[in-house]
Amino acid sequence: MNEHPPEEEDDDDVPGQLQTICPYCGGGGMVADPKHAIIGDSPRTIDNGRSCPHCKTVGHFPDIIPPV
């Protein structure tokens, strides 16, 4: 009787593994967007973040993208 090597059992039960985390936002879907604003009379920096233009806020891509 042959024993099943564990590393050969993941052929078809790992859906969604082929994806690449967005390097632009790190998978969060949002990127920092600091900007200066004058609130009252005080200049300050606001960082509300904004949607990642690279992955459309998804945070990852449904495919393998090799690192450049």
Ligand SMILES: [Zn+2]
């Ligand atoms: Zn992104």
